[in-house]
Amino acid sequence: MKALVRFDTKPETLEFREVSKPELDDTHAILKVKAVGICGRDLEHFREELGENKVPFIPGHEYSGTIAELPDHVKDFKVGDRVTAETVDYVCGECEVCDAGNYNLCKKRKNISGGMNGAFTDLVKVPLGYMHKLPDNVSFEEGAMVEPACVSYNATLVNSSPKENELTVIIGVGTVGLLCLQMAKLKGAKVALIGLPDDAIRMKIGEELGADYLIYATDNPVEKVLELTKQNGAPLVIDTVGASSKTIDQALEMVRPGGQITKVGWFMKTTNTTFDTLVRKNIRLQGSFSHTHQMWKECLDLISNGKINVKIMITHVLPLENWREGFELGFKKEGLKVILKPTQE
Ligand SMILES: [Zn+2]
Numbered sequence: 293m294k295a296l297v298r299f300d301t302k303p304e305t306l307e308f309r310e311v312s313k314p315e316l317d318d319t320h321a322i323l324k325v326k327a328v329g330i331c332g333r334d335l336e337h338f339r340e341e342l343g344e345n346k347v348p349f350i351p352g353h354e355y356s357g358t359i360a361e362l363p364d365h366v367k368d369f370k371v372g373d374r375v376t377a378e379t380v381d382y383v384c385g386e387c388e389v390c391d392a393g394n395y396n397l398c399k400k401r402k403n404i405s406g407g408m409n410g411a412f413t414d415l416v417k418v419p420l421g422y423m424h425k426l427p428d429n430v431s432f433e434e435g436a437m438v439e440p441a442c443v444s445y446n447a448t449l450v451n452s453s454p455k456e457n458e459l460t461v462i463i464g465v466g467t468v469g470l471l472c473l474q475m476a477k478l479k480g481a482k483v484a485l486i487g488l489p490d491d492a493i494r495m496k497i498g499e500e501l502g503a504d505y506l507i508y509a510t511d512n513p514v515e516k517v518l519e520l521t522k523q524n525g526a527p528l529v530i531d532t533v534g535a536s537s538k539t540i541d542q543a544l545e546m547v548r549p550g551g552q553i554t555k556v557g558w559f560m561k562t563t564n565t566t567f568d569t570l571v572r573k574n575i576r577l578q579g580s581f582s583h584t585h586q587m588w589k590e591c592l593d594l595i596s597n598g599k600i601n602v603k604i605m606i607t608h609v610l611p612l613e614n615w616r617e618g619f620e621l622g623f624k625k626e627g628l629k630v631i632l633k634p635t636q637e
């Protein structure tokens with residue numbers, strides 16, 4: 293089968309190649325991929341140098357499909373079921389965090405598309421314990437949006453608590469940022485979105501999704517947030533921006549004393565941030581990583597019940613062969629979520 297393969301550690305070494313099909317075993321199913329999203333992380337990775345032990349592999353971790361093959365012992369799924377699946381392939385199940393149900397934080401965790409092959413291809417091998425059936429009214433494209441929805445759910449509703457009528461600031465208007473917006477709106481928060489001038493399309497979608505204030509990063513966002521809060525600062529700032537440390541500096545300035553900053557975007561490099569502001573303002577800095585089984589159930593319900601609109605966020609659907617065009621759309625921010633579809637039978 294054809295797959296998009298990251299074949300070297302050097303940046304931009306991704307190409308369409310012939311690979312062998314994954315083989316069924318006792319603990320996995322094989323899915324026929326129907327839709328797979330291009331994540332901001334895929335774009336960042338594309339331009340990054342990767343470690344020796346990471347290549348070659350097939351990226352793609354936001355996906356849905358139908359079950360093509362299953363081991364005989366499985367009773368709760370059948371071939372042909374429409375499913376999406378988590379990004380985890382293996383956790384130890386025995387350490388303290390696994391024991392507490394937070395297996396997303398297991399040190400021994402292995403990921404789909406991080407060492408394990410991902411879904412930018414026809415068939416992907418997924419662990420049985422991490423598949424979720426798609427409700428009938430959730431399309432494959434929407435099914436590929438459950439993963440980023442879970443990232444945002446964890447950041448906004450588990451690791452943070454936006455309050456009704458209070459300001460939540462969300463920095464970054466990519467898929468995760470706009471899903472964090474929707475999660476904060478579920479709690480009745482007033483939401484300010486901060487984006488760049490070239491994020492205009494995304495800011496517009498944010499407005500349609502109920503953002504109360506749109507602030508451009510070139511427009512002195514710290515001052516704007518202070519104005520909105522009578523110079524007090526925002527009780528909650530969620531920083532979804534990746535590969536930049538500028539936003540954490542701004543977050544430290546605009547958060548209210550005693551408030552919280554939740555960091556969901558990766559820094560991906562060392563930062564010169566001075567954390568004295570954190571000490572002086574008594575701020576809580578909260579990281580947020582990945583998601584768990586329960587969050588997948590919640591997010592599938594939110595999408596199925598129409599409480600979260602992921603459809604509006606899908607601006608392009610392309611055949612997998614046109615991945616370059618999809619990546620370009622992402623880099624140029626000409627759309628929001630680009631979904632690729634393998635064109636197998
Ligand atoms: Zn992602």
Ligand SMILES: [Zn+2]
Pocket residue numbers: 383384385386387388389390398399400
């Ligand atoms: Zn563990």
